[in-house]
Amino acid sequence: MGATAPGDAPLILVANRLPLARQQGVWRPASGGLVTALTPVIERVGGAWIGWDEDAQGVPARVEGLNCDLHAVDLEPELVEGYYHGFTNRTLWPLFHDLVVQPVIDRSWWRSYVTVTTRFADAVSEVVEASPTPPIVWIQDYHLLLLPQLLRERHPDLRIGMFLHIPFPAPELFARLPWRESLLGGMLAADSLGFHTEQYRDNFLRTVQRVLPDATVLGDRVMRDDGRRVRALAHPISIDTEDFAELARASATDAEVAALREQFGDRKVLLGVDRLDYTKGIRHRLQAIELLLEQRPHLRGRFVFVQIAVPSRDDVEEYRRLRTQVETEVGRINGRFTEPGHDVPVHYLHRAIDRTRLAAYYRLADVMCVTPLKDGMNLVAKEFVTVRDATDGDGVLILSEFCGTAYEFGHDAVRCNPFDVEGLATLMEGALELTPDDRRARIARMAQVVRDHDVFRWVTDELDAIWDVAGTA
Numbered sequence: 017m018g019a020t021a022p023g024d025a026p027l028i029l030v031a032n033r034l035p036l037a038r039q040q041g042v043w044r045p046a047s048g049g050l051v052t053a054l055t056p057v058i059e060r061v062g063g064a065w066i067g068w069d070e071d072a073q074g075v076p077a078r079v080e081g082l083n084c085d086l087h088a089v090d091l092e093p094e095l096v097e098g099y100y101h102g103f104t105n106r107t108l109w110p111l112f113h114d115l116v117v118q119p120v121i122d123r124s125w126w127r128s129y130v131t132v133t134t135r136f137a138d139a140v141s142e143v144v145e146a147s148p149t150p151p152i153v154w155i156q157d158y159h160l161l162l163l164p165q166l167l168r169e170r171h172p173d174l175r176i177g178m179f180l181h182i183p184f185p186a187p188e189l190f191a192r193l194p195w196r197e198s199l200l201g202g203m204l205a206a207d208s209l210g211f212h213t214e215q216y217r218d219n220f221l222r223t224v225q226r227v228l229p230d231a232t233v234l235g236d237r238v239m240r241d242d243g244r245r246v247r248a249l250a251h252p253i254s255i256d257t258e259d260f261a262e263l264a265r266a267s268a269t270d271a272e273v274a275a276l277r278e279q280f281g282d283r284k285v286l287l288g289v290d291r292l293d294y295t296k297g298i299r300h301r302l303q304a305i306e307l308l309l310e311q312r313p314h315l316r317g318r319f320v321f322v323q324i325a326v327p328s329r330d331d332v333e334e335y336r337r338l339r340t341q342v343e344t345e346v347g348r349i350n351g352r353f354t355e356p357g358h359d360v361p362v363h364y365l366h367r368a369i370d371r372t373r374l375a376a377y378y379r380l381a382d383v384m385c386v387t388p389l390k391d392g393m394n395l396v397a398k399e400f401v402t403v404r405d406a407t408d409g410d411g412v413l414i415l416s417e418f419c420g421t422a423y424e425f426g427h428d429a430v431r432c433n434p435f436d437v438e439g440l441a442t443l444m445e446g447a448l449e450l451t452p453d454d455r456r457a458r459i460a461r462m463a464q465v466v467r468d469h470d471v472f473r474w475v476t477d478e479l480d481a482i483w484d485v486a487g488t489a
């Protein structure tokens with residue numbers, strides 16, 4: 017199966033990062049749904065990927081296995097500080113995640129964000145001008161909200177789409193940004209704007225109505241005074257289900273599962289897998305585990321909680337503080353509840369693990385805890401149900417009602433309010449008691465939802481939208 021691009025227009029993808037990973041000194045295509053889903057498209061139409069080089073030396077212009085030219089945007093450290101560590105990570109990220117921490121407003125960061133967007137626009141323009149046929153430009157995420165407008169000024173007829181990977185906040189939150197008109201104006205110069213859910217799309221449309229008096233919202237379209245129109249659509253991102261199902265059934269994964277099973281014995285396993293980010297609700301989750309151990313003594317020694325916390329943004333103060341808090345909490349829980357001569361109740365891994373081991377953990381988990389305080393979509397939840405459906409069909413997903421995935425899974429997941437620590441502890445206990453038939457029926461239905469809306473469908477829907485809107489506007 018694969019995604020399709022409409023027509024044969026070459027695709028120019030623009031993202032903060034290039035799709036590369038360095039293994040033993042060799043650059044390879046990064047693993048991950050977006051790259052996998054795009055590979056068949058760019059295999060056919062060719063194209064380019066433009067992204068920040070992240071200060072890496074000698075980023076290649078091509079890598080084997082990816083049929084596109086790579087263009088690295090080089091940024092000086094002061095610009096990275098303002099644009100990346102500042103404006104995107106400390107202003108936009110917390111504000112778009114409903115202020116789970118306070119965003120910082122700093123005008124010098126904004127100036128860096130504008131400068132960096134101009135650098136990206138220069139890089140994209142160069143590729144557009146060199147393209148023998150008119151390309152499609154597809155911009156990813158909140159790092160580049162101003163880019164559609166800068167490109168539109170230079171190329172009035174260019175087909176431009178943008179997809180936002182994080183939530184779009186309610187108008188009253190967005191309105192706190194001193195640059196709200198500029199940011200919306202930047203986005204509205206695209207032909208098509210994609211969001212994970214209708215709720216985020218509607219937040220965007222309501223914000224446009226409130227902040228930009230010259231814009232008219234008609235259904236899912238926004239019309240500007242100058243006659244331009246843009247469509248705002250909900251396209252839920254997803255995973256390559258076949259790839260995950262294969263990984264789940266691989267013999268290497270069987271071996272990992274056996275080793276982990278031996279380690280955990282007959283204890284039930286509760287699992288969390290997240291970037292170490294304050295939006296993911298890791299602290300609340302740990303507090304729920306602590307409450308469970310405190311108030312349900314009969315459960316002590318009967319379950320283990322494994323938290324895989326992938327290091328993230330450790331140049332940013334709030335993330336360093338979070339790491340200290342999480343590690344303090346893990347230490348406190350293990351200090352309180354470990355019995356001499358027995359294993360600890362909380363296993364905390366502050367590192368990324370390889371995909372085989374990740375799939376093994378998914379296979380082992382009796383209860384997968386996906387409890388973000390706010391999350392655009394959350395692919396971990398989709399990976400878990402896919403892996404379980406491909407193997408034993410068992411397992412329970414506890415899922416925050418404040419992530420995009422919750423809109424797709426409805427009540428087949430055990431829905432939780434991640435802020436309610438006591439409620440979460442009760443749900444964790446209840447999840448351990450669901451009947452096998454109920455567990456299997458829920459996993460099967462959720463896995464079907466993911467199969468019906470896999471990442472190839474997401475890419476196809478996004479590219480079709482850019483093509484259609486530009487073609488009919």
Ligand code: GDG
Pocket residue numbers: 181182253289290291324326367368369370371374391392393394395396397399
């Ligand atoms: C942003 C939005 C939206 C995790 N640990 C390991 C590992 N992972 C992989 C998972 C999954 C990915 O990382 C995480 O994706 P999420 O969607 O859960 O979260 P974010 O990183 O916050 O992503 C989010 C997403 O963009 C896409 O639009 O869903 O809402 O915040 O694929 O498997 N992979 C490996 N080792 C690990 O230890 N190999």
